[in-house]
Amino acid sequence: MNKLQAMEVFVQVVDAGGFTRAADNMKLPKATVSNLIQGLETALAVKLLHRTTRQISVTADGAAYYERCLRILSDVREAEESLSRTKLSPSGRLRVDAPTGLARQMLIPALPDFFERYPDITLELGCSDRPVDLIEENVDCAVRGGELGDSALIARRIGVLGFVTCAAPDYIARYGTPLHPRELERHRCINYFSSKTGKVYDWDFSRDGERIQLPLPGLIALNDSDAYVTAGLAGLGVVQMTDFALTDYLRDGQLVQLLADWTSDPVPIHVVYPQNRHLSAKVRVFVEWVSDLFAKHPGMRGAPPTTSTG
Incomplete structure (x- = not known):
């Protein structure tokens, strides 16, 4: 059995959801596809697919093997691609x-x-x-x-993002404009937490050699940047977000910059x-x-x- 071909066939069967479609896609007889999968299961001594008269499904072992096959086949293609001097366009x-x-x-x-x-x-x-x-x-x-x-x-470092602190006009009209970072402790701030650790990030501000880092109170914390900006636009509180993400909203007046003489760590x-x-x-x-x-x-x-x- 050609193990590499059997892996390719197995991946095609899983992706296509059946033997017939996989055989058509690879322009192989359906019997050849079936025999290669059976030979693969015999060689591995595990069942890769559950078969019924109507459909197939992947076993737990089959799912794990499928992911490994994807990596192996990708590595083979990349090795061939890197050595080919006639390849005009990556694919x-x-x-x-x-x-x-x-x-x-x-x-x-x-x-x-x-x-x-x-x-x-x-x-x-x-x-x-x-x-x-x-x-x-x-x-x-x-x-x-x-x-x-x-x-x-x-x-590879490709750039640096700066941050800006701002809030919606409705929020400012209701709660006022902070003139110093520590005044934010009396405001509602929209916090951001790590998707990996769950930790809520501190806020930081710098001016003329002075640096302030502090946790700030808030009614809501989010872990998605789009949701975070949306919460700021809704007037839920003060936000601190990358300036490129807020440029349009600041220009249109949907958000107003606060503490403009303070900067945050890029x-x-x-x-x-x-x-x-x-x-x-x-x-x-x-x-x-x-x-x-x-x-x-x-x-x-x-x-x-x-x-x-x-």
């Missing part, structure tokens, strides 16, 4: 993860340019403020904000990917493209891109 599935706000406001609007350059890449873009495990979840690369702690990843933005992905052409072109996109974006306070592990 295949590319799984990327990015924070919700950055994806909505920066990445997605620019994707027509990416696909015009690389029409053979199929992109799967996960949009979430939850930090994903790239290895465990089979993600090729991710855009991340903040300091990095995973030494198993290659990181946050570095990185594109990160596992060390074993560095030979992949599709990862390489995406990293270059997103680095260039962020470097030119007016919402970024760009530092020259740097690459490191960590």
Whole structure:
């Protein structure tokens, strides 16, 4: 049995939801597909699929094996792609993860340019403020904000985000305008908490060498950037968010900047990917493209891109 072919057939059967459709997709006889799956189950000594006359479903062992097969087949394709000198355009599935706000406001609007350059890449873009495990979840690369702690990843710094403190006009009319960060302790503030740890983040302010970091009271805490901005627009309290995310609302008067003479700690933005992905052409072109996109974006306070592990 050709083990690699059997893996490809198994993945196709799971993706297609049946033997007949998988056989059609691969232009193979249905008997060949069935025999390869049976041979694979025999070699592994596990049942990969539950079969009925109407449908198939994946066993627990089959689901785990399916994820491993995806990685192995992806690695094989990437190795072939990296060694091919005649490959004019990268191709295949590319799984990327990015924070919700950055994806909505920066990445997605620019994707027509990416696909015009690389029409053979199929992109799967996960949009979430939850930090994903790239290895465990089979993600090729991710855009991340903040300091990095995973030494198993290659990181390329692509920009810096500044923050602004503001509130809706209705909130200010009701509760007044704070003139000093410590006055926020008497206000309602919309807090943000980590999706990973559940920790509510402190607020920070700096001016003329003075730095203040403090927890602030609030009726609500959120862990999604879009929901966070929406809460501020609804007048639920004071928000502190990246200035690029609030530019339109500040310009239109839906939000009003507070404490303009104070600044907050900027946050570095990185594109990160596992060390074993560095030979992949599709990862390489995406990293270059997103680095260039962020470097030119007016919402970024760009530092020259740097690459490191960590």
